[in-house]
Amino acid sequence: xxxxxxxxxxxxxxxxxxxxxxxxxxxxxxxxxxxxxxxxxxxxxxxxxxxxxxxxxxxxxxxxxxxxxxxxxxxxxxxxxxxxxxxxx
Amino acid sequence: xxxxxxxxxxxxxxxxxxxxxxxxxxxxxxxxxxxxxxxxxxxxxxxxxxxxxxxxxxxxxxxxxxxxxxxxxxxxxxxxxxxxxxxxxxxxxxxxxxxxxxxxxxxxxxxxxxxxxxxxxxxxxxxxxxxxxxxxxxxxxxxxxxxxx
Numbered sequence: 044x045x046x047x048x049x050x051x052x053x054x055x056x057x058x059x060x061x062x063x064x065x066x067x068x069x070x071x072x073x074x075x076x077x078x079x080x081x082x083x084x085x086x087x088x089x090x091x092x093x094x095x096x097x098x099x100x101x102x103x104x105x106x107x108x109x110x111x112x113x114x115x116x117x118x119x120x121x122x123x124x125x126x127x128x129x130x131x132x
Numbered sequence: 133x134x135x136x137x138x139x140x141x142x143x144x145x146x147x148x149x150x151x152x153x154x155x156x157x158x159x160x161x162x163x164x165x166x167x168x169x170x171x172x173x174x175x176x177x178x179x180x181x182x183x184x185x186x187x188x189x190x191x192x193x194x195x196x197x198x199x200x201x202x203x204x205x206x207x208x209x210x211x212x213x214x215x216x217x218x219x220x221x222x223x224x225x226x227x228x229x230x231x232x233x234x235x236x237x238x239x240x241x242x243x244x245x246x247x248x249x250x251x252x253x254x255x256x257x258x259x260x261x262x263x264x265x266x267x268x269x270x271x272x273x274x275x276x277x278x279x280x281x
Contacts, residue, residue, distance in 0.1 A: 044140055044141065044144050045140055045143060045144055045147075045192075047144070048143070048144035048145075048147040048148050049147060051147070051148050051151060052147040052148055052150060052151035052185065053151075054151070055151030055152060055154065055155040056151055056154050056155070058155055058158075059154045059155045059157070059158035059159075059178075060158070062158040062159060062161070062162040063158055063161070063162075065162060066161055066162050066170075072167065072229065072231055073229070074167055074222055074225050074226045074229065074231065075167055075170065077222065077225070078161065078167075078170060078171060078174060078222055079161065081174065081218055081222070082157065082158060082161060082173075082174040082178055085154075085174070085178050085179070085182055085211065085215075086154055086158070086178065086182075088182060088207065088211075089150065089154055089181065089182045089185045089186075092185055092186055092189050092204070092207075093147075093185065095189065096147075096188075096189055096192060099196075101193060101201070101203070104203045104204065104207070107207055108203070108206065108207055108210075111207055111210050111211060111214075112210070115210075115214045115217075115218065118218050118221070118222075119217075119218070119221060122218075122221040122222060122224070122225050123221075125225045125228070125229065126221075126224060126225055126228050
């Protein structure tokens with residue numbers, strides 16, 4: 044049961060990441076691409092957690108935490124740049 | 133034994149629910165017509181989906197290794213705090229850049245200061261050209277296809 048659920052979840056999240064990449068490629072404006080990147084890193088955290096479940100290790104959670112924090116900071120930095128033309132005033 | 137089976141069922145349900153929510157969020161981001169509509173999918177659906185997946189992982193490791201695992205809760209908490217902030221900043225960026233929206237999208241933010249809302253629409257970059265088909269060659273091929281009729 045658990046393996047089937049894991050496979051279903053993996054397939055759905057990989058499909059979601061593929062759709063994010065599609066939006067990243069064709070998004071008409073910069074904020075669309077930024078939103079696609081933001082969703083892409085959130086989905087990659089889910090993928091890493093599923094990998095940890097599959098391999099039955101908790102080695103990868105540090106990587107997930109790191110991706111979460113750096114992704115947030117990166118999104119904020121690009122938003123600041125688009126809003127103000129400057130990141131740290 | 134039955135408790136383990138119950139926990140397994142809950143973990144499986146949470147995993148599938150998380151996958152479905154993440155998929156739905158990304159589908160909304162791909163399919164909606166407008167940036168301000170597209171913002172809704174990832175900020176709600178994907179956040180809920182990843183929360184489900186992380187709680188499933190926490191439950192699984194707590195049951196199998198017989199000790200509490202709270203690291204996943206940390207990521208969940210962090211994502212649930214940062215997702216609204218990101219959505220707010222992205223919406224502000226969209227308003228600032230005067231993105232075009234469809235007629236169904238309504239609303240303006242009168243409380244935004246003038247410096248937050250840009251004065252004019254940001255110029256779009258020119259549409260990318262096809263690598264080998266220029267406009268003239270396309271017209272030529274169109275004329276060729278019209279000739280036989």
